[in-house]
Amino acid sequence: MPLGKISKKFSNWFLGPLLFAWLSWSIWRQVQRQPHLSSAWSSLRDTFSGPNVLYLVALLLLMLCNWGIEAVKWRMLVAPVQRISFLQSFKAVLSGVSFSISTPNRVGEYLGRMLYLPEGKRLKVIALTLVGSLAQVLVTLWVALAGLLALRGKLIDSGLIHPIAYQFGLFGLLLVCVILTLIYFNVSALEKWLESLLRKASWLQLVHALQEFGMQRLARLLLLSVVRYAVFVIQYLLAFRLFSVTVSLLPAVGVMSLVFLALAVIPSVVLLEVGIRGQVSLQLIGLFSANSLGILLTSVTIWLVNLVLPALAGSILILGIKIFKQRYEET
Secondary structure (H helix, E strand, O other): OOHHHHHHHHHHHHHHHHHHHHHHHHHHHHHHOOOOHHHHHHHHHHHOOOOOHHHHHHHHHHHHHHHHHHHHHHHHHHOOOOOOOHHHHHHHHHHHHHHHOOOHHHOOHHHHHHOOOOHHHOHHHHHHHHHHHHHHHHHHHHHHHHHHHHOHHHHHHOOOOOHHHHHHHHHHHHHHHHHHHHHHOOHHHHHHHHHHHOOOHHHHOOOHHHHHOOHHHHHHHHHHHHHHHHHHHHHHHHHHHHOOOOOOHHHHHHHHHHHHHHHHHOOOOHHHHHHHHHHHHHHHHOOOOOOHHHHHHHHHHHHHHHHHHHHHHHHHHHOOOOOOHHHHHHO
């Protein structure tokens, strides 16, 4: 057997357990460092013996729905390069979450996903992943713009933001929304422009798949991003009920749009994200509810359900990945 194949077989057996050990340790370390974790866990245990257990069950089901939608998106994104099943896509998404747990702004998420693609096709999906991220960012920005408009009086009257800063922020956000929307719906034109800049064939393959993204595919991708955003909001509304945070529907949706905006634009790792989420939530949701502990417990619980549990599942799935399997079996 050629030396290259032997080294690849060894790597497949060695790297999977090594990645699993590293990811598990990283997740455990970050969970242990979270503030209010013991309070959140105590409150969650109490729900198992009370009527609020239904809220917790709903949160878990919506977590599966959330990452299921993302799996549909990922499958749609990589279809021009590689056809994969929904189950393969779902596994890739969960493994991506496990990689994202300790990387800035979750950049490791797509590294974890690419491990499920054949070796020769992994680089070809880089540009496609950016399109998927842009779709979700667009939804976040446009809804946040509506949230800023709806909460204008409350934000300014509370002194949380100066009127001049509010105007600059509003028009700046509008400008960013318009520019990114134009880029998103002209991805194929962007691909032609990039091809004129990238002369090497090895570079052209990074953007070539973008020409497959017509208006219909982009619209479907954006619609899935809207549905996923709605799932996020519903999860928070249920968590508010779980921890007795009393906020009416429209203010809650408006406030959460600004929380999601902050999470999208503030550089962080998942370790710090729960703290950022908690502080931003306290500042904004605190305008409508005095239940500070409930707001913090909501943030920690959403973090545990949406990120830590999927990351643990993804780290286990890493054990079954044979990183170099596809290429040496095809040769």
